[in-house]
Amino acid sequence: MEEAETFRRDGVVLLRGLFADHVETLRAGVTRNMAEPGPHAAENLKPGEGGRFFDDYCNWSRIPEFEAVIRDGPAARAAADLMGSRTVQLFHDHVLVKEPGTAKPTPWHQDAPYYFVEGMQTVSFWSPLDPVGDATLRCVAGSHRWPRQVLPTRWLAETDFYADGGDYMPVPDPDAEGMDIREWPMEPGDAVAFTFGTLHGARGNRSDTRRRAFSLRLVGDDARYVARPGPTSPPFPGHGMQPGDRLREDWFPTILHR
Structure with missing residues (x-):
């Protein structure tokens, strides 16, 4: 599978039309999510910044449209093929909406340092529910193989996520440094589709149309719980897992087993 080879080599690959049959269902889910935000919902703009940058995650169990696409859609099979994994576990869903005229970019970051999971078999799917040009996702090819992970930051406060960030590298500027941006x-x-270790970000939405995106995080056979220097995002308090444990099935269901 050519896409799987590209994914494993570069850490990112484009899959045209993966969710094409589910766009209206996902749009309905995003509408419900924005009308009924969950406990992790955030507005990512400071006073005076124009537009609106909304995000929320971990809502699949209360947004039936999301659960239907996750369980019955193509993501699990695609994830298994890309990761080379027999099993696919759901980690979480994520909605990101930039209204027209939202100049604020999504900061460059890797997902892995925010999460309490490690492994080579991880994948995120980022799917726009509106046509995107300039405000599309941007990924740095090969960044999933960097020897050190990038220090996670808080998007609104622009502060370091962990007090002890000595094991992490500063956030680079891929444009200024001439990196291979896809x-x-x-x-x-x-x-x-990109790995949890792939550096990615997005420009602001300066267009006159919305940019709604649905993202889905999945893990494979080798994913294990790992301790971080502080509370993770998502936090999942009270999970009870220990380093080296597989993610608990009652919270992170297996959605495919080959």
Whole structure:
């Protein structure tokens, strides 16, 4: 599978039309999510910054549209193929909405340092529910193989996520440093697949249309719980797992087993 080879080599690959049959369902889910935000919902703009940058995660169990696409859609099979994994476990869902005229970019970051899971078999799908050009996802090819992970930061406060960040490298500037940035104009239902270790970000939405995106985080056979220097995001308090444990099935269900 050519896409799987690209994914494992570069840490990112474009899958045209992966969610094409589920765009309307996901749009309905995003509408419900924004009308009924969950406990992790955030507004990511400071006073005086124009537009609106909303995000929320971990809502699949209360948003039936999300659960239907996760369980019955194509993501699990695609994830197994890309990761080379027999099993696929759900980690969490994530909605990101930039209204027209939202200049604030999504900061460059890797997902892995925010999470309490480690392993080579991880994948995130980022799928726009509106046509995107300039505000598309941007990923740095090969960054999943860097010897040190990037220090996570808080998007609104712009502060370090962990007090002890000595094991992490500072956030780089891929544009200034001439890194290999992969980005594509995308249609609703297209998807970018990337590993938890792939550095990624997005420009602001300066267009006159919304940019709604649905993201899905999945893990495979080798994913294990790992302790971080502080509370993770998502926090999942009271999970009871110890380093080296597989993610608990009652919280992170297996959605495919080959």
